[in-house]
Amino acid sequence: MSSSDVCIAPSDAQAVAEVARVRGRAVRRVFVVALILNTAVGVMMAIYGYVSHSLSVGTDSLHSILDAGANLLALFGLHWSAAPADDQHPYGRRKIEILAALGIGVLIVIAMFEFAVAAVHALLGHATPPQIGVGGFVVVFVTMLVNALVARYEHRKAHELGSNLLHADAHHTKSDLYASGAVLASFLAVRAGFSWADGVATLVLVALISHVAWEVFSENVPILIDAAVLDPAHVIDVARGMAGVRDVHRVRSRGVHHAVELDLHLQVGSDMSLRAAHALAREIEAQLRVKFPELSDVVIHIEPGPVVDAPEGVPSTHTQT
16 A cells, blocks of 8 residues: 655655755756866866876876766766656656766776876886976865865765765765875975886875775665665664554665655554555654655555454454455
């Protein structure tokens, strides 16, 4: 039995759709800001890397350019995921957002591969020694400042808006800070006469990026394969606290963290009327939505409990059919 018509959160379809639209616009604004800043940083570092022949700056500029590409991917993903549910997609298209997040993870892996290849070439002496000046330090410091601000902004908005996609991109942007730190260290070493430091710094970047890629995949793959989102024990506690509930079982949840789909089986007394059972299901759904505001859909299946025989000498009120 479905009781999707009662909730404490926005209950009618138009209100829910409006909430989704507002959230989508807010997430898109964050990505537009990040796209502009990442593009500016990437171009700035690419120009300096070309002029100075610095491998680490060049690869770090690639990282920023990939960030911008990831932002574009995220914007396209959000556009498709905002499409309303229809007959072909009755649960909507929210998982497109997860696919976009995984796309960011793939871009991180691509960057990791490029860095590794460049590092090997540098260590084998196949790259022109870099010429690092004061301008290089300025470029790296500006890049670190921008990345720190963007990562913090995305992380805060990810929690406010409940966006896995923003959270994944915040991780990606955070990796740029580590990358720029490695570049800065290589600058100091190169100016001290250690030309091989440029290649070593790139290898350090590979290790850092690998960790970020693992975090993105480990957070989003479980959602894509419908891993449980809510703890069944907590759901059962809410349902069993209502008068008239005999048992609760087969509690299942899935979805993204800001839009969770929940279904459960509810056992009631065998003599409870259909109207009373439906009213009970509506009340339980309302309580569940208060406890778990991230719920987007709740389905409660009503089951009659076993027939209890009346004590000897007491007439039974249950009619066998």
